[in-house]
Amino acid sequence: xxxYIARRVLYSIPVLLLSSFLSFLFVSYxxxxxxxxxxxxxxxxxxxxxxxxxxxxxKPVVVRYFYWLHDVFADKLxxxxxxxxxxxxxxxxxxxxxxxxxxxxxSLAIILGIAVGIYSAIRQYSVFDYLFTSxxxxxxxxxxxxxxxxxxIAFTDIYLKWNIRIFYTxxxxxxxxxxxxxxxxxxxxxxxxxxxxxxxxxxxxxxxxASMLDVINSDYVxxxxxxxxxxxxxxxxxxxxxxxxxxxxxxxxxxxxLLGGAIVTETVFSLDGIGFWFVQALNSHDLYEVMAYLxxxxxxxxxxxxxxxxxxxxxxxxxxxx
Amino acid sequence: MTDSSxxxxxxxxxQPTSPPAPxxxxxxxxxxxxxxxxxxxxxxxxxxxxxxxxxxxxxxxxALIGLFGLIVIFGAGIFANYxxxxxxxxxxxxNFQYLAxxxxxxxxxxxxxxxxxxxxxxxxxxxxxxxxVFVAVVSSFIGMFVGAVAGFYGGWIDNLLMRITxxxxxxxxxxxxxxxxxxLGQGSQWRISxxxxxxxxxxxxxxxxxxxxSLREKEYVEAAKASGGGDMRLMFRHILPNTLGPIIVNxxxxxxxxxxVEAALSFLSLGIKPPTPSLGGLINDGQANPQDWWLxxxxxxxxxxxxxxxxxxxxxxxxxxxxxxxxxxx
Numbered sequence: 322x323x324x325y326i327a328r329r330v331l332y333s334i335p336v337l338l339l340s341s342f343l344s345f346l347f348v349s350y351x352x353x354x355x356x357x358x359x360x361x362x363x364x365x366x367x368x369x370x371x372x373x374x375x376x377x378x379x380k381p382v383v384v385r386y387f388y389w390l391h392d393v394f395a396d397k398l399x400x401x402x403x404x405x406x407x408x409x410x411x412x413x414x415x416x417x418x419x420x421x422x423x424x425x426x427x428s429l430a431i432i433l434g435i436a437v438g439i440y441s442a443i444r445q446y447s448v449f450d451y452l453f454t455s456x457x458x459x460x461x462x463x464x465x466x467x468x469x470x471x472x473x474i475a476f477t478d479i480y481l482k483w484n485i486r487i488f489y490t491x492x493x494x495x496x497x498x499x500x501x502x503x504x505x506x507x508x509x510x511x512x513x514x515x516x517x518x519x520x521x522x523x524x525x526x527x528x529x530x531a532s533m534l535d536v537i538n539s540d541y542v543x544x545x546x547x548x549x550x551x552x553x554x555x556x557x558x559x560x561x562x563x564x565x566x567x568x569x570x571x572x573x574x575x576x577x578x579l580l581g582g583a584i585v586t587e588t589v590f591s592l593d594g595i596g597f598w599f600v601q602a603l604n605s606h607d608l609y610e611v612m613a614y615l616x617x618x619x620x621x622x623x624x625x626x627x628x629x630x631x632x633x634x635x636x637x638x639x640x641x642x643x
Numbered sequence: 644m645t646d647s648s649x650x651x652x653x654x655x656x657x658q659p660t661s662p663p664a665p666x667x668x669x670x671x672x673x674x675x676x677x678x679x680x681x682x683x684x685x686x687x688x689x690x691x692x693x694x695x696x697x698x699x700x701x702x703x704x705x706a707l708i709g710l711f712g713l714i715v716i717f718g719a720g721i722f723a724n725y726x727x728x729x730x731x732x733x734x735x736x737x738n739f740q741y742l743a744x745x746x747x748x749x750x751x752x753x754x755x756x757x758x759x760x761x762x763x764x765x766x767x768x769x770x771x772x773x774x775x776v777f778v779a780v781v782s783s784f785i786g787m788f789v790g791a792v793a794g795f796y797g798g799w800i801d802n803l804l805m806r807i808t809x810x811x812x813x814x815x816x817x818x819x820x821x822x823x824x825x826x827l828g829q830g831s832q833w834r835i836s837x838x839x840x841x842x843x844x845x846x847x848x849x850x851x852x853x854x855x856x857s858l859r860e861k862e863y864v865e866a867a868k869a870s871g872g873g874d875m876r877l878m879f880r881h882i883l884p885n886t887l888g889p890i891i892v893n894x895x896x897x898x899x900x901x902x903x904v905e906a907a908l909s910f911l912s913l914g915i916k917p918p919t920p921s922l923g924g925l926i927n928d929g930q931a932n933p934q935d936w937w938l939x940x941x942x943x944x945x946x947x948x949x950x951x952x953x954x955x956x957x958x959x960x961x962x963x964x965x966x967x968x969x970x971x972x973x
Contacts, residue, residue, distance in 0.1 A: 333813075340810045344819075348826065462950035464903055466910045467926060467943035474933055481934075581817030585907055599818065600911060603825040611822060619813045626812075 326631060333623045337616075344615050345386045348608055376402060389612065398613040403605050408613045411598060416617070418493060419583050419594035421501065426514040427579070430521035431572060435565070437522075438529020442537060442564075443556060453526055460523020465582045469516040469589040476512060488512050491591040513586045520582055521575065528571050532564040566636045573629035577622050696888075699963040706959020712952035716945070720768035727762035731920040745937050752937035754928065760937060764945050766920040770832050771902045771949065774915075778839045778901035783894035785840070786847025787886075793848065794855025795878050804852065808845045816842065820904060825913045832915050835908060839901050847893050854886040888964035895960055899953035906946050922946050 364372075373379050377388045392399030397409035441450040473490045480486055488511040489495070495505050536542065537560055545555050584596030591597065595614065602610035634640045690698075700706055719726055740749070741757040751760035793801040811819075823838045858864060859882065867881045908914030909923030917924060922942045929938030 336806075336809055336813060340813050343810065344814075344822070348822065458951065458954065459947070461954060462899070462903075462947045464906050464910075464923075464943065464946055466907055466923075467939070467946065470926065470930065470939050471943070474936055474939060477933055478936075577812070577815045580815040584815075584817055584821065585911065588911060600821070600913075603821060603913065606826070615814060615818060615822070618815050618818060622813055622815065 322631070322634065325634075326627070329627050329630070333627070337619060337623060340619055341390075341612070341616055342386055345389060345612060346382060348611055349382045349385065389609070392609075393616065398616070399609050401607055402609050403607045408610060411610075412595065412613060412617060415593055415595040415598045417501075418592065419580075419587065419596060422510050422513050422587075422592070422594065423517065423579055423583060425510070426517040427521060427572070429514070430518045430525055431568075433518075434522050434525025435529050435568065437526040439533055439556070439561060439564075441526065441530045442533030445534065450530075457523040457527045460520055463520065463523075465516060465520055466585040466589055468519060469513070469586050472512045472516060473589060493593050510592070513590045513592055516586045516589075517579065517582050521579065524575065525568065525571065529564065529568055532567045533560060536560045536564045566633065569632045569636065570629045573625045573632070576625040577618075580618050580621070696963045700959050703959035703962055705955045706963075709952040709955025709959065712948060713956060716768060716949055716952065717772050719765055720772045723765045723769045727759075727765040729759075729762060731763055731766040731918070742932065742935050751941040752935070754935075754938055755932055760925075760941055763920060763925055764922070764942055767922040767925050767942060768945060768949070770915060770919060770921045771905065771946070774832050774836050774839070774905045775898040775902040775949075775953070777833075777836045778843055779894045779897040781836075782840045782843035782897060783847055783890055785844040786849075786893075787851055787883075787890055789844065790848035790851025791855055791878050791883065791886075794852035795859055795874070795882070797856075801852065804845075804848055808849055811842060811845050817904070817907065820908060821911065821913055824908050830916050831919055832905075832921070835905055835914050836901075839904060843897055843901065847890065847897070850889050850893055851886055854889055855882060858882045858885055892957055892961045892964060895953060895957040899950040899957070902946065902953075903950055 377385050380388070389399065397407065398412065400407055401411075437453050441447075441453050444450055476488050477490050480490075486508070489509045490512060493499070493506065493509050494503075495509075499505055542555060542559055545559050546552075550559075580596065583594055584599060586592070587594040587597035588600050595617070599611070599614040602614065740753055741755055742753060745752040749759050749761065751764060753759055754763070789804060793804040820838060820842060823841070824835055827834070827838075855878075859877075864877055864881055867877055872881065905914055905921065906923030906926070909916075909921045910927045912924075912927055915921040915924055922945055925942040926939055929935070929942070932938055
């Protein structure tokens, strides 16, 4: 197992380097990185020339890539091209906010999804099953940003009509720099959490149901029933535990989708997370901030892919890695 | 009475057919009578794989609902010139009302410039439809050819394909699409479609490659090879028809995904830009007036309905084209 993990990590290093190189090429060729700075009247011609030289923008792209790569390791992802501020503090701050939202929403989605999936599978074709099948079909068809907007409009309306503040509809805290774990913060992040949770719940409940049904129809479950094991014990011991195995993989592989969902959700709720930060970087054409986002998220995704494979091998002894 | 349980027709006991059995194309000799229907029932009707698939599809209730919904919605998009003749940005100056609530006159209300929201949604449907269908068709074709070559030959081309898909999978899909469209795509629906195709084909190629990998070892392919079939003949004449099922299903579902992604890009104002109408862009416009819910709700519901119908049809096609999978999912 350890050699397998080591081999996977070694393989993912060239993949990450190549993907960052290709993104760098693409981002560099696609637009003039100093276009925004050029429009700024406070930047004189000489400043721009100095800046170009200082940021190595007068060098060929491949050379710039290696300068950038050096910055990534030596200078923690380097500095922003527009504000000339270090990127790392922004990344840690926004990523911690995104992580808080994603962890809460995923925990809820997994618990609810598994519970609903189990019940739908043991009461297949019941009203409950049909209801939640429709819910998940709807969840697959819902644009994340639209769901977020609907929640935002609904709770803004409640506040404006009856002056009841249940959940805040934008921002992170009522006062800047508020506590990360307070009622106020929870009121602020409740709607983003709900948005991401509904979308993920649709996926997990569907997978859990399918995976339960796969196991329920297998031979050893029939054997267990034939032996006279009580039904709840069959479901919880024999079926449920094995049905969980595919879910772990699905959850870990869903991280890419979640980060994408975070981009739109955070933008709707003006939440200071990494997705919103990325959209702002894109809008200001900040080459190095965009690259920083792509690098950080690709590392996260690669790590989660590895976790998915390793847990799968750990939970299902039929899978052998060597 | 015991016979009735055996005979599929139930009403009359099965009799041995005395006249020589007619060919499958010939009409039954005594059409209309009890015996006639009985014999017709006993005849073997030649059915191809595709006619079985068609039968299964038309028995799938949700798929039919989806198909009907798509015909209505896409029909509205195709005939947008007739349904919403003024065009996307028409302003009714004769009876000017801005931010009007939905009413009999403006069933989806009007926006802050007095433009009829229904008109705008209809034109938005046309754009979404163009993006969805274009992306699905083009990326299916590219994916089909690349997947076929990679799966059939293996070797470096297969390696290259798998490495490309690995690269695509290391980044959040929406993030690369956003980067691409922010830096080079914004504007018309065709640029956005081209960007979507550049990422969508890899998924379909992976699926096709998998099917080719397993089918190229089958006996019938070997037989075709032994009787002198060249590589092209094996790939496209013998194996391809068996991969069409997954390709069609994935292509159909790609229509929905492409529409969702395009809407998200346009919503973040990094996708289709005005004056080209788009449903995501409409929702983005509506965000400026959050009190006027109809500007957000109606374009959104339209997107949901389109994607829901596409997914229903895709599910029906999956069940129709790959009946084994249905048993597993049951």
